[in-house]
Amino acid sequence: MPTLILITAAFLGGASNALAGGGTFLVFPALLWAGVAPVKANAMCSLVLLPGVFTSTWVYRDWVRKVEPPLLLRMSAASLVGSAIGAVLLMTTSNATFSDLVPWLLLLAATVFTASPKLREVAERSRAGESTAALLIGQTIISIYGGYFGAGMGVLMVGLYLIASQLDLSASTGLRMISTSVVNTLAVAIFAWRGALDYTVGMPMLVAGVAGGFLGAKAVKRLDSRHARLAILIYAWGLTAWFFVRKFISLWK
Structure with missing residues (x-):
């Protein structure tokens, strides 16, 4: 029964990420x-949802092509640095400490x-001209969060690009696809290197995540993602x- 639930969560998480995002909310609690x-x-959540990132990047490849290669390289470099810092921080965090942080990270x-549509709208109205320094610093900070936990990372990236660059929404989304791919790939590699991945559980979930991501990506242009x-x-x-609630109850015991 637990295996079936985990596989189902991975499938739905992959599909959710392709359709509207939020796959972490399905996979992470199922593993707990x-x-x-x-x-x-x-760490396992990052592994399971990684194929969905690649699938989404392929679906939006025309938007990726709108981004100039030099900018793509700079953002990828910042993503690598931030992801490495975030993933290493996670590996040095105790389970007790991370458990205390989980409600706040989910919040x-x-x-x-929730605020993503409004954030994009505000970001588009708040363009300050292109600032390479702001882009690199912002990208590194967001990527640290991405390597550590990551849910909502893509929304923050798009907001950054709309404010600190001359990219429109479609190009910002394309750049976000590449950046999240870089962040998640390096984070998973570090988790694997540190022995934080359980492949017995992870591989069936990975396959289910691929299937969910593929079907979600196929449906994304035909369904109302709202x-x-x-x-x-x-x-x-x-x-x-x-x-x-669970945290407060444990404090009262």
Whole structure:
């Protein structure tokens, strides 16, 4: 039964990321429910959802082509630096400490996910001209968060690009696809190097995530993603509230 639930969560997480985002809200708690330690569950979540990132990048490849190669290289370099820092920080965080952080990380992710349409709108109105320094610093900071936890990272990246560059929304989305691919790939490589991945559980989930991501990507241009996004939002806030309630109950014991 736990294996079936984990595979289902991975499939839905992959599809969710392709359609509207929020796959972490499905995969991460499923791994915790199955008894995986918090730090390892977070690392496993990155592994399981990685194929969906590549699938989405392929779907939006025309938007990726709008980004000039020099900018792509600079942002990829900043992504590598930030991802390495974030992933190493996660590997040095105890399970007890990370468990204390989980409700707050979920709250941050749920807030970013909820506010994403408004954030994009505000970012497009707040263009300050291109600033290479702001782009590199912002990209590094967001990538540190991405290597450490990552939910909502893509929304933050698009906001940064819209404010600090001359890219339009489609080109910003294309650059975000490449940047998140770089961040997640390096983070997973570091987690593997540190022995934080359970392949017995991870490989079936990885296959399910690929299938979900593929079907979600096929459907993304034909379905109204607003309904999927609304369902994920309701679930994300319910999950966040549950983690806070559980934390407060444990403090009273």
